[in-house]
Amino acid sequence: MSRIGKKEITVPSGIEITEANGVITVKKGNKSIDVDTHSRVGVEIADGKVVFTKAGDTAEDSAFWGTYRALTANAVEGLDKGFTKSLEINGVGYRAAVKGQVLELLLGYSHPINFEIPEGIEISVNKNIIDIKGASKQVVGQTAAIIRGYRKPEPYKGKGVKYTDEHIVRKAGKTAN
Numbered sequence: 001m002s003r004i005g006k007k008e009i010t011v012p013s014g015i016e017i018t019e020a021n022g023v024i025t026v027k028k029g030n031k032s033i034d035v036d037t038h039s040r041v042g043v044e045i046a047d048g049k050v051v052f053t054k055a056g057d058t059a060e061d062s063a064f065w066g067t068y069r070a071l072t073a074n075a076v077e078g079l080d081k082g083f084t085k086s087l088e089i090n091g092v093g094y095r096a097a098v099k100g101q102v103l104e105l106l107l108g109y110s111h112p113i114n115f116e117i118p119e120g121i122e123i124s125v126n127k128n129i130i131d132i133k134g135a136s137k138q139v140v141g142q143t144a145a146i147i148r149g150y151r152k153p154e155p156y157k158g159k160g161v162k163y164t165d166e167h168i169v170r171k172a173g174k175t176a177n
Contacts, residue, residue, distance in 0.1 A: 005065035091159035
């Protein structure tokens with residue numbers, strides 16, 4: 001039984017939710033996020049609340065019930081508050097700069113890495129901290145993971161790109177006898 005699927009979503013003021021043909025549309029101003037449920041769950045929208053019901057009694061139906069409820073809740077929260085991920089760059093000469101719609105990374109390679117910023121994502125750089133903001137939790141997280149993947153933190157000196165809340169387990173280097 002899904003504990004997540006049972007919870008109702010309270011819709012904040014300024015956000016409009018509609019459902020048609022298994023597609024839930026969450027709108028705020030000119031931004032909108034669509035969640036396609038493929039008609040695997042029932043959706044009831046009334047009095048500023050969204051309630052999901054299972055389509056059947058199988059384990060798969062319970063999984064879809066919780067999943068689509070969570071995806072819809074993330075869309076509502078993303079349009080209301082937004083999502084943020086922060087990355088930290090550590091290393092001598094490692095830098096980042098935003099130039100238009102491109103994030104330029106200097107991470108110790110012989111060439112700069114030019115990362116095209118996805119649509120709907122804002123990236124700002126303050127010294128060695130990269131802040132990634134957007135309305136879609138999935139796109140923000142994927143963007144952060146791609147940037148981190150260009151130079152993962154190494155365990156000896158901790159050089160590389162890491163999440164600000166990530167702890168790098170450090171290894172001891174070689175010791176002389």
